[in-house]
Amino acid sequence: MIQSLLIANRGEIACRIIRTARALGVRTVAVYSDADAHSLHVRMADEAVHIGASQASESYLKGDVIIAAAKESGAEAIHPGYGFLSENAEFAQSVTDAGLVWVGPKPDSIRAMGLKDAAKALMAEAGVPVTPGYFGDNQNADFLQKQAEEIGYPVLIKAVAGGGGKGMRKVDDPADFADALSSCRREAKASFGNDVVLIEKWIDAPRHIEVQIFGDSHGNVVHLFERDCSLQRRHQKVIEEAPAPGMDEATRNAICTAAVRAAQAVEYVGAGTVEFIADASEGLRADRVWFMEMNTRLQVEHPVTEEITDVDLVEWQLRVASGEPVPLKQEELAIKGHAIEARLYAEDPATGFLPSTGRLEVCQFPNQPIRVETGVEQGSEISPFYDPMIAKLVTHADTREQAIGQMRGGLDALTVWPVKTNAAFLYNALAHPTFGEAAITTGFLGEYQDELIATGAPDAVVLGQAGRAIAERWNTGPLAGLSGFRLNAASHRTMPLAVDGEEYDVRADREPVCDVHVTVLDDRGVLVTRHGRTFAVMMKRGESVGGGAASNGAILAPMPGNIVSVDVSEGEQVTAGQKLLTLEAMKMEHTLTAPFDGIVAELSAKPGAQVQVETLLARIEAEDT
CATH class of the missing domain: 2.40.50.100 (RNA polymerase II/Efflux pump adaptor protein, barrel-sandwich hybrid domain)
Known part of the structure; x- marks a missing residue:
């Protein structure tokens, strides 16, 4: 087993890797930029090395500096996490050339799957079904437009390098093709340094299904079943689940067999994900699922696979990188229950999902049975330099309905302030009847976005529970139990409260409500969370005395x-x-x-x-x- 490991990443995935490594007795080394000097992953690791300025291009993307940090700290292996340099074949090669262990697939495998057009051609040759389209070398604009006409509109123009929705355009009308192609190429060139594109047939009712595969250096490849990642906003995944709802055994067998075949075609070692697009217009069918691409790394959504298989994929990565075989055979793997992951982002849906930065003055995550994967804690800073994900919330239960219920309960128990989050957007998506019926496609969030974005004033339940909490804090003397007592009617107390400058006369509720979470803010107010929305509810101006004063003056x-x-x-x-x-x-x-x-x-x-x-x-x- 590897004895010392440098994690070439930050945030929640670095913390995730450190936890497993520590459980295995592996010494860990973190790297950090200026912005991350006080981050959680830095404090969790056994050792930490500074690698540069806050911008990723001056720190986490500098492969030579990371390799130097590994040598300086005595680490014998490098785990890239995901993002940054995780799918950079040249970096992987440099790591092995430096005499270090690369915790990931062979550089040649990364290269083979790194460009979507070449990967599709390779998969077609291996007998893996691919989406109808053009994946050739001819990049002449007129030729590509002719190919689009032969494929049939609508089509999808997609950059062969990169991902995350960049360099991707849907075209419905032939008259729009030229402008869309130019725009796609400019974005791809700016994002990935490569403006080569491919053309795919647009699928009308698409579902994004992916299969977790794992290979070793002994020639073994297994799959760990599928995940459904259809809930996306602008091609960025938001909610993922495993297994895919509505998946029958025949389709599961077809898609998982194809994924294993894809991995074998590139002699894959380590954790990887084979992504498919499914035409769900008539439900999931084996003959309507096509290969899209392969991610040659651990995915953000890997915890849902871990939950339904009782497997630690990071442990598997470290064992396989150490030369061991895949720990379990295919027949030893089985699906147990249902898991859902929701990505909590520091963003404000009400302002077009603009990122929200600043200090997490209050950051309270839900307790079990929610699994929380995060790289922040109360007091951490959300900086503008990196991905705005705060945490991943993961639930696992016997049924999909129970897993959804647990997640909604977890979002009720979550409080983040004053940084804005998408928690209410997640709650509303999970509560939507279409999601409950599993009648989802990749267009779900876009179609229902306006009704999923929570706006407006706090409801009576939020205000009532805020009044109750404030009344309890103010009434601590011997007569506290008589607060609001009346001889001729039920007891109640009306309190003057304010939220975002709006004033309310609120009747304080006497009993707690299970889907409301209250956090003390200060001597004048509280934070109240319900259905993912957090409100700072304050006493009206002039209602407090000596607010903010400690007993020592x-x-x-x-x-x-x-x-x-x-x-x-x-x-x-x-x-x-x-x-x-x-x-x-x-x-x-x-x-x-x-x-x-x-x-x-x-x-x-x-x-x-x-x-x-x-x-x-x-x-x-x-x-x-």
């Missing part, structure tokens, strides 16, 4: 915000309740007051300054101190 910022005014000076004598300064946050002004009579012994707050939660703004000392 420290005046702390109750939340991130902007200091509007400072009304005292250092050394000034103040009385209890006197206004000290005003903080603007969440579209509201919050007055911070003196907790007791005393002197302003310390004053760091300055008008116009941006402050983070719990920043020391001032300190009041009692007069007798």
Whole structure:
């Protein structure tokens, strides 16, 4: 077994690899950029090496620097994770040339599957069904347009290099072909340095089905069944599940056999994914599933396969890279239950899914039975330099319906603030009847996007639970149980609350609600999460006294915000309740007051300054101190 491993990646996949390596007794080495100096994967590893500036091109994409880090740290192997250099054949070759172990397929296998046109030609030769289209070398625009006409519109123009939806255009009308081709080529050239394209027949009711395969250096190849990755937004996967709903045994056998045949054609070693497109207009059928491409690495969605097979794919990678055979034979592998993965992104669906960056002031993930794969924690920074994924949430249950229910419950128990997330979008997708009926295609999220994006004011349940939580925090004396008590009617209490500047008179609920998660924010408010949406619910301005004051006289910022005014000076004598300064946050002004009579012994707050939660703004000392 490999004894020391450098992970040439960051974030959740680096943390994921470190956990398995540690369980196997393998020493781990992390690499990090300037932006990741304090990241979770850096602290988890046994050793960490700085490799450059925050931009990926100056750090995680510098293969020579990573190899030097491996040698410097004494690592004997490199695991690339996914993304960055994971499918770079030249980097893989450089690793082996440097005398290190490459935890991945052979460079020749990566090259064979690296370009979609060459891969399709190779698969057709191996007897694997491929999507109808043109995959040849002639890149003349007029010739390609003629090919598109012969294939029949609509067609898909696709860059032969790269992925993630870049360099990809659907064309419905022959009159639009030339412009679409030019646009596709420009994007492909900018993204991958290669503007070669192929033309495919557009599938009207497409489902994205992929098969996890695994090979070793002894000639063995097995499959670990299929995953359905049809829920995509702009060709980026959002929700994945295994096994594929509606998959019969005949179709499963056909697609998995084809995947194994594809891997054998390139003498594949390690973890890989063979991706297929299925025409689901009449359900899944063996004669309507075609090869798209092969990803020569571990996939983001690999946990759903692990959940239904009881296999640790990272452990398999390390064992196979160490020269061992694949741990299980095909007949020893079986599907157990159903698993779903949802990708939690730092983005705001209400603003066109723009990335949301900043500090995770509150980051609370759900507990078991939800599996959480993440590279962040409360206090971490979401930077603009890398993929905005915060975490992957994974559920596993006996049935698909139970797995969906667990995931929805997990999203109710998730609180991230003030960074925006797609949690409510995920919840609404999972709750949609079409998803529940498994009547899904790759167009599902686009078709229903407007109704999946959650907007609008908080509902009565959210406000009521916020009122309940705030009332409980304020009423801690001997008469707390009588709060809202009335002789002639049921007890209740009406509270003045505000959300995003909108004010509400709220009747505080007396009983908790199971699908609402409440987190204390500060002395004036709480965070309330329901169905993936998180609201900061605050007491109205003027309703709190001494907000943000610690018992020792420290005046702390109750939340991130902007200091509007400072009304005292250092050394000034103040009385209890006197206004000290005003903080603007969440579209509201919050007055911070003196907790007791005393002197302003310390004053760091300055008008116009941006402050983070719990920043020391001032300190009041009692007069007798």
